[in-house]
Amino acid sequence: MIKIRWSNPDENERVVEIWRAAVDATHDFLSPQDRHEIEEMVRDFLPQAPLWIAVNADDYPLAFMLIDNGHMEALFVDPACRGTGIGAALVRHGLSLHPEMTTDVNEQNGQAIGFYKKMGFRSTGRSPLDGQGRPYPLMHLKYGK
Template sequence: MTTIRLSRPDDGDRVVAIWRAAVDATHDFLTPDDRLAIDAMVCGFLPQATLWLAVDAQDRPLAFMLIDDGHMEALFVDPVYRGQGLGATLVRHGLTLHPRMTTDVNEQNAQAVGFYERMGFVRTGRSPLDGQGRPYPLIHLAYAP
């Protein structure tokens, strides 16, 4: 059984491990140098961030979501548990808190774009660069019930 809860300080190492495994499984478009630079940035803030976690019966995080002012900044699922509905469960939880939630997704991550569209998000725009100015285009999405 999966439960949704807020992160605690002792979840930091696990959420970084989830992020790394998920990125390695889904972001093969990143250059090795960009992957390392993003990793360093993520390790600097993710362990202290307020996250929504999907945890198993032993309270072990399996996936996480970061929402800032109604914008989903991150959604990552441990690849071992992909396809089990954890991402959808977290998104639905986020939508109960922010019914007009928005998010951005890397254009090169076609599986993620499809996931959000199946969840009811629609494209609202595109940026040629990611948030750090790297050449990874973003698709802007908003939930449209």
């Protein structure tokens, strides 16, 4: 059984661990230098972020989501739990709070694009660079019609 709750400060290392494992499993398009620099930013940022955490029956974090003003900034699932519905449960939780939620996804991450489209998101545009100005194009998505 999966429960969704707010994160706790003592889970910071686990959250970064989930992020690292998920990125390594799905973001093979990142250069090693960019991957390293992004992890440094994540290590500084995630511990202060208000995260929704999906936990198992033992209250062990398996995935997390960050939403800011109706925009899903992050959704990362431990690769060992992919395909089990945890990511979908987090997205449904986010949509219950923000019915017109938006998100951005790397164009090179075809699995994520397929996941979001299956969840009911549609493309609203594209940016040639990511949020830090790196050459990783983003698709902009919005839930609903």
